[in-house]
Amino acid sequence: MSDPRERIRVSARLREGALGLLPILGLVGIWQAVVSLGLAPPALLPAPGTVLARCLAQFANPEFLGHAGATLSRLAVGFLAALVLGVGIGILAAASPGVLAVVRPLVRVLAPVPKVALYPAFILTLGFADASKIALVVADAVFPILLATLQGAAMVEPKLVWAARAAGTSPRAALLRVVLPATLPSILTGARIGLVVSCIVVFLAEMITSTDGLGYLLVRAARSFQTVDMFVPLIAISGLGLLLNGALGLARGRLLRGFPEEG
Amino acid sequence: MSALAVPRAAGAPAAAPQIAIEGLSKAFRRRDGTLHAALSEIALDVAEGEFVSILGPSGCGKSTLLYIVGGFVAPSAGAVRVGGAPVTGPGPDRGPVFQEFALFPWKTVLGNVAYGLRAQGVPRREAEARARALVAQVGLSGFEAFYPKELSGGMKQRVALARTLAYDPAILLMDEPFGALDAHTRTRLQNDLLALWERDRKTVLFVTHGVDEAVFLSDRVVVMTRSPGRIRAVVDIDLPRPRHRAELLLNPRYQRHVIALEGMLEDGDGPRPGGRP
Amino acid sequence: MSALAVPRAAGAPAAAPQIAIEGLSKAFRRRDGTLHAALSEIALDVAEGEFVSILGPSGCGKSTLLYIVGGFVAPSAGAVRVGGAPVTGPGPDRGPVFQEFALFPWKTVLGNVAYGLRAQGVPRREAEARARALVAQVGLSGFEAFYPKELSGGMKQRVALARTLAYDPAILLMDEPFGALDAHTRTRLQNDLLALWERDRKTVLFVTHGVDEAVFLSDRVVVMTRSPGRIRAVVDIDLPRPRHRAELLLNPRYQRHVIALEGMLEDGDGPRPGGRP
Amino acid sequence: LSTARAEEATTLRVGWTIPAEEAKYWMMRRPAAFPGLGTRYTIEWVQFQGTAPMTQALAAGALDCATQSPLALAQGAVEGGLKADIVAQHVSEKPGSFSVYWAVRKDSPIRTPADLKGKTVGINTLGSGIYGPMALLLRRSGLDASRDIKLVEIAFPLSEDAIRSGRVDAAVMNQPFAARAEARGDIRRLFALSEQQPDIVHILEACRKDFVARNPNLVRTYVRALTAGMRMALADRPETLKVVSEVMKAPVAVLDTYLLKDNDFARDPGARPDFAAIQRMYDTYAETGLLPRRLDAEEFHDPAVTAPIE
Amino acid sequence: MRRLPAGLPPLLALAGLLAAWEVASRFLALDGLPSVPATLAALPDLVADPDFARNLLASLRRMATGFCLALALALPAGLAMGRSRTVAALLNPLTMMVYPVPKAALMPLIMLWLGVGDLAKTLVIVLGVSLPVLYHAYQGARAVEEKMLWSAAAMGLSGPARAARVVLPAALPEILVGCRTGIVLALITMATSEMIARQSGIGAVLFNALDLAQYETVYAIILVIGALGVGLDVLFEGARARLVGWAGPPPALAPASA
């Protein structure tokens, strides 16, 4: 930290962090204004301060943390599965015209299907517990990742693959060692979208049928008009989004070190 | 045509050729469906251990020819055999150095150079040690940890060169490998390449725009016509080896070769599009 | 150092210089926070209508220098003035030809060349007519409808050249603009450039690795040291104009310049990283 | 609407749901049968999934009148400050009518509610209006609904499948799914809500009090139409089958198995709300913790706008 | 390798999909997963219903509006984020906070201000579509080769002109990936925006059928949405080929053996 260069970099980070806080604070400001001006009944929109106080109380509450943990684990498992599937299929399809010819029509038909409509089938085959919810997350999150991977892989500069193949890399290894890293910028963008979709869908699944998780807390509170309690899971998911964004940013910086756009 | 220009038929040299190119044509299909002829009826045999340079006007198909020999691009007609077997794809026996470098942007200089060795199963420590030596040889010591985007054009070119030399392919397919270098660095690397070649007797197919470079390095020089590229002449460079630049410059045969080749190149006038394949 | 090499101080020529570079240094910040010095204390004045070439070992900072004069990159220290005003950004008075071409991949050859004219409000028909003439001049007639990805390296380079010439900037910043061309095409374009320059008296800053090219074209040649680049010498090329290659080759002063410059370049040994700025 | 004051609105935003609001379905599909509907006043119909979102929509002022369950309305009033009047009643239970029940697989070893101990039991939504009576019934058999059974949410349509596939040991059945399941014959009734309270009210029509205050004539006209709609629905069963089929996109043959038959819910011919029964339900809810306090059903009663209005 | 007729693999894939569905439905024997013939049998009735066409049109109209609005908002925002660190630092955390919030949970508030009609549903579609458009435009703009921008600047193009005439076309391939995903999300949100409050639209029909356990209808609608997806995608691919045919490696140079 004593190195002045380090200080410059750290202060630049801080400055960017502070910038990012501005619109969020603005949003909270608007929220407060709406409440203060009586533009929304408190039964629908409680004051930010009230929500914050309840959040702080809940974030220390083991029961709440248990629910948050359930949601988080579903989210993590579902998202990672979608990532592996989406990237795997995308890379394979980009490499082989045969696979692509099969994958493309399937994607065309399956991607736009509202997966909630399949949820009854998921529940009845996979049960009420985690599996059906995770399946729903995967079914929705996989397509943004897959589409981004497909496109990214199709745009890989062929001479990179040629260079690797000529160095003795087998076609299959070239997929892992050239196409995959060269596609990373696209994949990370797809992953970011997939992550957001996962957040939404895990909530949705928990709202439709659940006995635990943040989504359950939310419907439970909404049904009985516990508006403040309803906002706590919402804030939690927002905060989670923010956290994951930071994590993705870090991963991006590391993984894309050499790419020109990470300058 | 100068008396020194000895057009050779595609007839095989004494030994079975290492690279046998026969009746090779290539036409690219463009977006609008039309065909654009890049190469036409190329026939050329390269013996094992031979150093063959290719000269020709910009856009005449030199790079395309290397791509086809490398197995990266399929020809429209004709065939290439390497070591007797038809080329169906790339292989570690033929190492390309691309005109556009094609470095892996996610790897450092060292990572790029060590790539081929790692791909062939050399343990990391050893691969890196050998890569480090090559990086030094191309004059980039100290830049091992730089990423391609942090390098100048000439530095990238040298990394690309080192990357291919590192895994020691039997055949080198080099596309203007010294094009972006200053005279001094180029001379040094030419000498290094020549020393390497004289030691290991690699087969080299070398695209260049430098007539003197071609004459200095090669056993034979192939001159191509403008687009669609055909072979116009194949010139034997009957200069003694080992060659030293200073001596050669005083050798009248060297001068005559250079002048003859320049003369042959003179009457091309750049490529002409839409040649029917 | 040869007697012909006349190192010049940064002192202004008689007229107020068109480009005034003073105490210019550039250090790139790398990801790990360290600084990498690319240019150090460059001072150079270029008069209006002057043709100045820059020679130097690969990686010595030639491109970086052009980027700073172009206003694309900010210097770490020092300043550049163009026409008396400090450079704060790019402008249509300074036209760059980049080493990597940087063509617009979504535009055809004609679209690329016409781009600058269209950007400056020239009507489409007129812009295309002028672009067509330039495309012909660089020897690419018939390729007007090709996209950059369908061109060879040398063809791309010529499109980049034509694209900049098209909008007729007062100052040309050319980074190895003939590097990827065969000798014949290069000679033709050199002659064209010289004719253009002699007619319009543009100010040209010309990076090259060809010592003969630099001597043939320039009023002065700047020789840089290896990384971090400093000015090692500035050589006045006192050859009569208009110049003709054939005549020059027989001119002993030409030969002496070439040999002297080659000598100056010889003792550099490639860049050295991590130079403290 | 003969004496409509100039400032009264002429458009009513009404929330509805499926499957048991025949009076409204008649108004939607046969508007010509209702004087003034579509001419002197119009209705903007918005369909919802379940009654809870409609409570929110009422509280947000996005709806003027909507279908409500007694519990959702009460929760809106207690927690959300919603002030509304119960103006009509759609369906309820009465002795002999259909009663929402829990079912098990035909071959299940579960014979009595007490056998449910430790079992997985489906309910449409946790904390829904039928939870209270169920909890009381289980308490009678010595079970604590919050501890002795594992409750999972399972929507009515899925109950049958869930029971048959063994995903749950027991699940709650409602019309029209009960009729279909019974026709297949592989489920068995375990206990019904009527065992706790014979006259449970399922769905009501409620209007915001502030809207009623500003538009009393419009609301009266609406309630008059509801009353008439209920009469027509009950009087002309074949036509009602068609109307419901159009709304639910369900074949008449399926609806014919239960709709307005003995195995259907009960409907009051005048769509009159049964405030006494509602009061008993509120008492149950307070007792089982679904409501934080006792509630007086009369809070929701404004005789001026309550069906039947002829 | 023998070359298969171009149309064959997609047909095979679809046949495989149907076969897998049929096997699953027979094997699982669930009401919630009807058989293929039963679903196909429900299709004519569904499509012949004049209400259905009306609903479909209502949905498509909302989707088109939502899509265009999302494009108009997210595209400039994404491009600006890609080209300016400040804008990125400003907007990135906000978007990552707002997007994951389930719209269904905000329904009461949305209803409060936007009612239960088209406006609320269009907003949901806008949020769904703008997500991929924003992030892909961000990525695309970020990866624009700097020297192309330099060239344009040297030709005298102003900042906004560069954004429109260099950043936009250069980022277009990536933006179109965002649009492609956007179409997918538009179709999904088009249907799911009608899950809670329904007036008209294919989603209303879908969720009604779901509420009534009419699974043949549910799956028939899914087929219709799937067909819509295919149709839109074919249109989109056509547009893409015209717009960014210049991008990507030429077919002759595409990785031959990778």
Ligand SMILES: Nc1ncnc2c1ncn2[C@@H]1O[C@H](COP(=O)(O)OP(=O)(O)OP(=O)(O)O)[C@@H](O)[C@H]1O
């Ligand atoms: N993908 C393509 N589509 C259409 N035409 C192409 C394609 N690639 C190359 N060409 C054409 O093929 C011809 C030969 O190109 P090639 O790159 O082999 O030339 P070259 O001899 O290497 O030229 P240079 O010396 O300029 O690098 C050129 O006319 C070029 O326009």
Ligand SMILES: Nc1ncnc2c1ncn2[C@@H]1O[C@H](COP(=O)(O)OP(=O)(O)OP(=O)(O)O)[C@@H](O)[C@H]1O
């Ligand atoms: N983005 C960057 N980050 C770090 N170092 C850089 C960056 N860009 C250039 N450099 C370094 O700056 C030095 C000068 O680079 P520059 O491209 O100006 O060289 P050059 O003289 O044009 O060389 P060449 O003749 O090979 O093109 C090199 O050592 C290079 O490694």
Ligand SMILES: [Mg+2]
């Ligand atoms: Mg080439």
Ligand SMILES: [Mg+2]
């Ligand atoms: Mg350079």
